[in-house]
Amino acid sequence: MVTEDSDTENKYKRADAAETSSERRAPVGRRRFLQAAGAGTAVALAGCSGGGGDGGPVTLGAAYILSGFASLYGEEAERGIEFAVSEINDNGGIDGRDVEVLVRDTEASGDTAIQQIRSLVQEDNVDGLFGLDSSGVAQAVAPQISQLQMPFMITHAATPFVTSPQGEHEDSVGNEYVFRDSNSLAQDVYGAARTAQELDATEWATIGPDYAFGYETWDYFQAYCDGLGVEAEFTAEQFPALATSDYTPFISSILDADPDAVLTPLWGADLTTFIGQAESAGWFDQIDHTLFSVGMGTDLPSDGSPLPEGEYASTRYDPFVPDTEANNSFREAYYEEYGSLPTYNAEGAYRALHLYKEAIESAGSTEPDALVDEFTGMEHSGPVGEYQFTETNQATVSSIWGTVTYDEEWESNVLDPVNRYEAGPDVLSDALGDSDLPTGI
């Protein structure tokens, strides 16, 4: 019952996007947007032009959060998927075959994600998997992937422990089948510590969600500050439950401790709620600097409370940097299609399809083990820039932090100025110093 209803609601929530693009789509007839009502919340995004080779389409399975507090992340990923599917199928498909993607709703739950992924593999016989929006979900899913022996390209979920080989740390669940094309929490928070280095702030606090992502962000931040020699004291921490509707008591508790700066990894509707309530509590007048880790992923698609200008935020992908042909043309075409700047979740999902295209064409097959061999150590480039998969299957993408600035031209917040910190294995290992936390790369 629950899955059926979330499907209804997905239709409801996507109504706007569908309306804006239908005009362009209908006369050309080159793109079909199927929503399968059966089989849970399966949403098929299928391209209908191009090759259509002997073996039928290449079918990929994806799992994102499509309902609840972080549904806008799943919606952004679906845009990236839709964009990549039409781009690939309009240009000859994958080895002459069309690609189609089945998207399922994880409901931000590890158990649901596992059910959906098993169903994609065992009932829909997909050729490869990608997705995931939550560290908690990824942590639960990674061991299952190794059992299913099917490659999985994580495009957002950030816990370093899924790209830290099993055995390295008690929480490590990395294995040969799990890859990540987006940056990890270890990479992102490294940039937070580098940002902190430049700020006139000594007392630091955090307010983060009460699960792996909230705690890991704070653990890594403290370890990096220590390793980089940032003069910082850690004076207060609050971990409200996910989907809290009233953050006021937690906000008030942090304000009472009166830190100079706060690092917050709240995300999705939780972040929007927090910002609105923090503003009315006088947070941004009292706290000198607030660092929103990966805040841009929520800011760009969200309707309510934008990130306040002058604060700091990170992203896993910046639509303006690097200033390359690949990034500029992606941004322009995406903006024309959807009327908003691409988020990192759209870009991560978009790139996963191109990674599969490259791997399948290079292997000449969709055999899971052949694809795993292709992904292992693969060098690739996309809108995010050039990167390589390391020994632990983590992409060597940068950590991107900048100052939140409203841009009139794009009618949107952007990061300006923005810093890209190289965050490869050696850099992270040095910066973590004596800590026993894994680099996840």
Place this chain on the structure above:
Amino acid sequence: MSLTSLVPLIGIADVVIGLSLGSRLFLIAVGLSLIFGVLGVLNFAHGGFYMLGAYVTLAVVSNVVDNFWVAAVVGALAVGVVGAAIEFSAIRRLYDRVDSDLDQLIVTFGFVLVIHETVRFVWGSGSYSIDPPDVFNFSVTLGGSTFNAYRLVVIGLAVGVLAALWLFITRTYFGSLVRGTSSDREMAAMLGVDVPRLYTGVFFLGSVLAGLGGALSAPLQSTSPALGDQVIIDAFIVVVIGGLGSMSGAFVGAMLIGMMQSLGPQFISAGSIAIPFLAMVIVLLIRPEGLFGGIGE
């Protein structure tokens, strides 16, 4: 669950926030308690009523009239009508059954799901928020801590509702019928009280209070379909602590839980959500009938 600090810094804002959280809990718990006291029905759907009050208020304020107070009244009354319809169409049929408690529990829980899914269908699973009404939407700084003036309004209204309810139950004719019926339903019926109509009236009143709680809270929290589930648990804790059926118990219980929710994060950085549960366990062990146990007060 690490200690944030050994000597927490409690500001005036923390107290005001706690009382305002308590106020909204009171509005939902007092209706829950009233319905149980008179009808003997433990209404699981009461959290859903609260959520519905918030949604209707948001919808009215953003689509119909740009006046929060009008929208709040519409929201509260709309929920009252929904509640009365549920009592009239479904719950009424269960009073005379042998195992009526269990049936009521299942039926009201069924309405929890119906309300939840209806809200998701109409408004989606995202969250909404609005600003407090302009007149009261300013910050008050006292003793170095800041809170929104609207919180004081919510606290004042909750106290006003408590006083009005007390006058209504103790000083009016309808109130005496309510008291009489709750202590002996059959005798009241024999004396000519229209019990079914009275029950619908009380259910309407209890639902209006839940809807009002949701409406007044809309500017202080984000409204999403999960709201009803969160608040009904707190409301049950309140009535268990205060004593089922007691209005003043609901008020004291609600303020206690509100203060725990506000001050809890000062003591532990995560899991402060569990403190009210601990308080409930302690009250149940020491005084199972609740602090103000008793019906008809």
